[in-house]
Amino acid sequence: MGEPEEGGGGGGGGLRRGSLALLTDLYQFTMAYGYWRGGRHREPAHFELFFRRCPFQGAFAHCAGLGECLAFLRAFRFSPADIEYLESVLPVTTDKAFFDYLLTVDASEVSVSSVPEGSVVFSKVPLFQVKGPLLVVQLLETTLLCLVNYASLVATNAARFRLAAGPHKKLMEMGLRRAQGPDGGLSASRYSYMGGFDFTSNVLAGKLYGIPLRGTVAHSYVSSFTSLAEVNPRSLLPLGSKEEPVDFLSLVETWLSQVCQLLHVPLDQVNYGELAAFVSYAITFPHNFQGLVDTYCVMKSGIPNFCAVALALNELGYRAIGVRLDSGDLAKQSVEIRCLFRTCSRHFQVPWFETVPIAVSNDVSELSLKELTQEGNEIDMIGVGTHLVTCPLQPSLGCVYKLVEVNGCPRLKVTEDKEKATIPGSKVVYRLWDAAGFPCMDLLALEEESPPRAGQEVEFWPLGGAEGAGKVTPAAVEILHRVYLKNGQVCQPLPSLLEIRNHALASLSKLNPAHKRLQEPEAYQVAMTEKLHILLTALQRDSQ
Structure with missing residues (x-):
């Protein structure tokens, strides 16, 4: 508690410094x-x-x-x-x-x-x-x-948006790139948090206002990989272990074979560039692995690849934090994905796997969010950008x-x-x-x-x-x-x-x-x- 800083107040300083006396008509x-x-x-x-x-x-x-x-x-x-x-x-x-x-x-x-x-x-x-x-x-x-x-x-x-989503969904503001300039972007992050959003992708807003940050990778990261040969390094140290690092890539390949067999997905339909991206990211951030699963085919590549990497991480003591969808029928896909997670959870005896969080984005509006709710879904987090910050x-x-x-x-x-x-x-x-x-x-x-x-x-x-x-x-x-x-x-x-x-x-x-x-x-x-x-x-x- 305290008096507002110049340009700030209500949670920290802003970009404005000094007098705005000429900012008028x-x-x-x-x-x-x-x-x-x-x-x-x-x-x-x-x-x-x-x-x-x-x-x-x-x-x-x-x-x-x-x-x-x-x-x-x-x-x-x-x-x-x-x-x-x-x-x-x-x-x-x-x-x-x-x-x-x-x-x-x-x-x-x-x-x-x-x-x-x-x-x-x-x-x-x-x-x-x-x-x-x-x-x-x-x-x-x-x-x-x-x-x-x-x-x-x-x-x-x-x-x-909070009313449309209901009280239990997490909401992330991600509108900076579509906002009306940098000040509009900062204001949008600040006041959408005030209005009920849980997170922002805006790093400067996180620094200035203390808003919790979220974010992992874009499709460009996934598509930048073309083969498993590009994974470097390939090893990962088991959590809490003083042993030698494990060849994580080989472990993932073993899990992929089991997952594809369970989910009835032919191995030759899996995109190995996508798998390489997931493996590389998991090795880099083993505590914070989230798979962006719609760069290629969600059900025949993205989800099998994610499950293989997440189950390999689980074997080494880590837990994946979720998947993200950015296209398609979000409600329908979330239900299908949750069903597959439950199947993996039961078959491989990994209880937490059935509750892996599912995050979605894709030009979400108040109307589309209402429709998602009416359809029924298994979504845990929703990212909103343009329709939040521009108030169309x-x-x-x-x-x-x-x-x-x-x-x-x-x-x-x-x-x-x-x-x-x-x-x-x-x-x-x-x-x-x-x-x-x-x-x-x-x-x-x-x-x-x-x-x-x-x-x-x-x-x-x-x-x-x-x-x-x-x-x-x-x-x-x-x-x-x-x-x-x-x-x-x-x-x-x-x-x-x-x-x-x-x-x-x-x-x-x-x-x-x-x-x-x-x-x-x-x-x-x-x-x-x-x-x-x-x-x-x-x-x-x-x-x-």
Whole structure:
């Protein structure tokens, strides 16, 4: 536990160092100049960061990116070089004193309230509440959105994959080569782990964030071998033995003959280049041998070769860690492979062999993962790349950052598009829980209102166009947001990435199954108090 490192937080430092103050849109500076020139730059202001629709046509999302946002805010300031560049791009009529003022700007008067990172969140409920001088909190908009949007989207996507896979399958993120650049790749590894994945193939993410790593060989390694003559060295020392090394290649060939006879596979159908690759890799990593079995024919070459090598390793005291499939009908092949492993286990009297882990990959999507589950399979680990890190079903979460109060006066955006209208005023958000132990409503209230109480009836007005008031009696009530930054200082310890992951999994587990459905979920209720509804209605009427 501790404060976030610059560019890091939530489990270790990132690639970002120093200030990201210029990582924003140009119009933030033109607005800032307008505030400054009008003498309004120090007016106290309150912004909220939220999304209007839940991603992937679902009913929930995960809040992610808080640690990186706090690191950004702690480092927020303009260097002389930054100011020199701004002078070159803003209109020549810009008062030079404005640039002198920007040199004094930082986030030392900014406060941020947020839901705990990893929490389940819903549309129109603020993820962040940001308060501070108007000019400063305006300048923060784009960067905060950048740090939250993709992080929350990937974490939510990962959570959906976890729901589709079920709780017992291991999930590995392997999307670096398809990610949107190195920073996108690192963010994807970090936030997919937060959302429920178990491993990553990304070595730098493992180093920076402590995410467990997995990975063995590619098809290129297997196809690079053409014959057993290429195996070098060919010997292996038995585990825990002080004897001479054994000619492992010869031992494998003996086992291959027995395996092929048992599985009714002709020896002349086995690819010996593939066998050479397996033998070479097993000698190199006898404790970590995994066979990539689909470079050639899975059932007539890959599996017999794997079994021969794994059984030879077993004879010397080692245990293979599994096989991987990267093509074909993954569910059907996994069932067939498990059947062969059980046959070998019984015939050769090697009990652990029937439970050899089966890992799969091959452009796995949420839909194909759901189909795998429905078909029935014997898969233990699933590798997901493109469909996880690029989020093709919805490439952007669409978080927005809207002004809700200036100088103590509520503000709202009034538009013909009702979905884009905002909810005015500084607010407290309460999460109401039902008697079954599920969250049933997020209730937005003005800060000065008395909080709802467990066991007492609460009148509410639904958001999203529903007409009329309703009533609910919560079994429990919690305040959703916590203050993480007060006057520029992190004011409570931040959890590690592992702790955030555990919180995300726990938060999702408490959600009603009706809201967790991947298709056609029941919408979660978000509402406001009567007093907030009266304020909103009055401001809407006055703006007409």
